[in-house]
Amino acid sequence: xxxxxxxxxxxxxxxxxxxxxxxxxxxxxxxxxxxxxxxxxxxxxxxxxxxxxxxxxxxxxxxxxxxxxxxxxxxxxxxxxxxxxxxxxxxxxxxxxxxxxxxxxxxxxxxxxxxxxxxxxxxxxxxxxxxxxxxxxxxxxxxxxxxxxxxxxxxxxxxxxxxxxxxxxxxxxxxxxxxxxxxxxxxxxxxxxxxxxxxxxxxxxxxxxxxxxxxxxxxxxxxxxxxxxxxxxxxxxxxxxxxxxxxxxxxxxxxxxxxxxxxxxxxxxxxxxxxxxxxxxxxxxxxxxxxxxxxxxxx
Amino acid sequence: xxxxxxxxxxxxxxxxxxxxxxxxxxxxxxxxxxxxxxxxxxxxxxxxxxxxxxxxxxxxxxxxxxxxxxxxxxxxxxxxxxxxxxxxxxxxxxxxxxxxxxxxxxxxxxxxxxxxxxxxxxxxxxxxxxxxxxxxxxxxxxxxxxxxxxxxxxxxxxxxxxxxxxxxxxxxxxxxxxxxxxxxxxxxxxxxxxxxxxxxxxxxxxxxxxxxxxxxxxxxxxxxxxxxxxxxxxxxxxxxxxxxxxxxxxxxxxxxxxxxxxxxxxxxxxxxxxxxxxxxxxxxxxxxxxxxxxxxxxxxxxxxxxxxxxxxxxxxxxxxx
Numbered sequence: 001x002x003x004x005x006x007x008x009x010x011x012x013x014x015x016x017x018x019x020x021x022x023x024x025x026x027x028x029x030x031x032x033x034x035x036x037x038x039x040x041x042x043x044x045x046x047x048x049x050x051x052x053x054x055x056x057x058x059x060x061x062x063x064x065x066x067x068x069x070x071x072x073x074x075x076x077x078x079x080x081x082x083x084x085x086x087x088x089x090x091x092x093x094x095x096x097x098x099x100x101x102x103x104x105x106x107x108x109x110x111x112x113x114x115x116x117x118x119x120x121x122x123x124x125x126x127x128x129x130x131x132x133x134x135x136x137x138x139x140x141x142x143x144x145x146x147x148x149x150x151x152x153x154x155x156x157x158x159x160x161x162x163x164x165x166x167x168x169x170x171x172x173x174x175x176x177x178x179x180x181x182x183x184x185x186x187x188x189x190x191x192x193x194x195x196x197x198x199x200x201x202x203x204x205x206x207x208x209x210x211x212x213x214x215x216x217x218x219x220x221x222x223x224x225x226x227x228x229x230x231x232x233x234x235x236x237x238x239x240x241x242x243x244x245x246x247x248x249x250x251x252x253x254x255x256x257x258x259x260x261x262x263x264x265x266x267x268x269x270x271x272x273x274x275x276x277x278x279x280x281x282x283x284x285x286x287x288x289x290x291x292x293x294x295x296x297x298x299x
Numbered sequence: 300x301x302x303x304x305x306x307x308x309x310x311x312x313x314x315x316x317x318x319x320x321x322x323x324x325x326x327x328x329x330x331x332x333x334x335x336x337x338x339x340x341x342x343x344x345x346x347x348x349x350x351x352x353x354x355x356x357x358x359x360x361x362x363x364x365x366x367x368x369x370x371x372x373x374x375x376x377x378x379x380x381x382x383x384x385x386x387x388x389x390x391x392x393x394x395x396x397x398x399x400x401x402x403x404x405x406x407x408x409x410x411x412x413x414x415x416x417x418x419x420x421x422x423x424x425x426x427x428x429x430x431x432x433x434x435x436x437x438x439x440x441x442x443x444x445x446x447x448x449x450x451x452x453x454x455x456x457x458x459x460x461x462x463x464x465x466x467x468x469x470x471x472x473x474x475x476x477x478x479x480x481x482x483x484x485x486x487x488x489x490x491x492x493x494x495x496x497x498x499x500x501x502x503x504x505x506x507x508x509x510x511x512x513x514x515x516x517x518x519x520x521x522x523x524x525x526x527x528x529x530x531x532x533x534x535x536x537x538x539x540x541x542x543x544x545x546x547x548x549x550x551x552x553x554x555x556x557x558x559x560x561x562x563x564x565x566x567x568x569x570x571x572x573x574x575x576x577x578x579x580x581x582x583x584x585x586x587x588x589x590x591x592x593x594x595x596x597x598x599x600x601x602x603x604x605x606x607x608x609x610x611x612x613x614x615x616x617x618x619x620x
Contacts, residue, residue, distance in 0.1 A: 013460035017413035
């Protein structure tokens with residue numbers, strides 16, 4: 001038997017509504033909380049990112065520790081053209097880039113898992129009726145979902161990159177990594193930002209096309225993996241290297257190589273890959289905007 | 300929010316409102332004025348009730364005409380956002396996100412309306428208590444019964460203390476106990492807390508129990524709109540009688556006095572006097588003359604069901620009594 005309590009009366013609300021509430025943040029927090037509710041997927045998806053970060057940080061630390069850097073060589077003197085610290089810093093930068101690129105693929109997995117249901121589940125349950133019966137604009141809804149998914153990207157790509165870079169900075173003698181390889185830091189931030197934004201827009205756009213998370217997952221992996229494979233096969237068969245521009249991973253590889261000044265594939269064209277990435281991101285956003293509009297105005 | 304400066308005599312008004320889904324005309328030239336208080340929006344399935352609610356919230360775009368609610372036009376962006384601040388909407392479908400708890404869902408929707416985090420959380424607990432979900436508030440909504448889900452949807456509609464509630468089939472799928480609980484809440488909100496409620500349903504007793512006014516929709520148009528009291532008031536010339544002895548003789552004698560026997564079920568009769576305003580004494584005289592025993596006599600009232608059925612009978616629609 002349930003006791004009737006004194007609280008079961010209707011109380012008028014005496015507060016006031018905020019003039020400019022941060023509705024996208026509220027929506028993003030809710031999306032993150034829901035995403036992290038299931039512990040096993042979260043554990044499985046975050047573990048590789050954590051391992052990558054740890055291995056990367058330890059490797060970078062060891063590269064400094066076991067190298068023969070003469071005392072007082074924090075500033076690169078370039079004596080007789082031989083500079084051990086310069087070589088080490090270069091190796092460290094290369095390793096940072098490798099680990100960041102590796103983390104990016106784990107981030108893709110995590111963002112796909114957490115993002116696939118973000119809009120598909122809303123569509124399946126009709127939760128858009130609850131959201132859009134509030135003073136929430138479609139822009140606010142879209143921003144909320146994007147911020148929520150980008151948070152998972154930040155956890156799986158941004159934080160591992162930050163850990164590895166921090167190790168490189170703090171382990172280097174006399175802040176030499178910061179003074180001589182600072183461009184690696186902002187380039188990593190730029191690469192991670194573009195990766196997270198592009199993947200978020202694609203995942204959410206595909207999630208907004210279907211009503212089930214499993215379908216959205218299939219669609220995302222199908223689009224990225226199948227398209228990448230098909231583009232590669234077609235490029236080889238037809239000997240048209242431009243067909244590889246349909247592959248998201250290929251374009252990111254080219255972009256990363258160009259950004260970090262690594263040796264480019266001779267067939268690759270960084271400008272074309274950048275344009276292709278922009279098309280992926282903007283196409284995803286356009287599709288997302290169109291579908292969210294249909295969710296706000298339901299018929 | 301609770302002390303709004305807006306207090307118009309007409310809360311909702313539509314003029315020539317139309318909505319078509321392809322070739323299907325859901326609403327056709329609908330012009331209604333919804334007064335403050337509890338108003339029942341009745342109609343058979345497919346009459347356009349849910350479409351009207353969505354048009355009022357700006358969730359649908361009309362193909363013709365216009366509507367205003369709380370003085371705002373839902374076709375404009377500013378109007379939509381203002382309306383959604385002042386209106387609480389309880390959708391018909393099961394639209395609750397499965398992995399959320401009651402507290403999370405209601406407080407999140409409160410914050411989306413513009414409440415501060417602390418206010419939203421306090422208010423969430425208050426409305427969940429009010430909707431008798433206090434013990435279930437931390438359970439995932441997947442574990443909720445249908446009745447609990449319906450009450451949770453009411454709680455989320457109430458969280459920002461709106462002046463108008465649009466309730467779409469709130470008793471849908473509920474057992475008698477759950478239905479009674481829901482109707483008690485709706486009636487309490489309307490009668491004791493001054494909420495203006497547009498109750499959309501096809502269940503006549505729900506409206507009869509909670510609403511002061513009723514609007515009957517059919518095939519996208521208005522069939523009837525009046526106060527429940529006016530629609531169900533006693534007819535001056537019709538009476539229900541109970542004649543436990545001599546009913547046959549009594550009924551045979553009625554035509555001689557010009558009284559029309561409308562219906563008879565064993566010893567219960569429904570009769571109409573020849574002239575409106577005529578005294579019922581004639582019935583006692585007939586009973587005396589025919590040797591019948593008249594046990595009870597009361598003015599006959601039309602039930603809302605009678606009114607509703609007669610309003611839509613011409614179209615031959617099926618309704619749920």
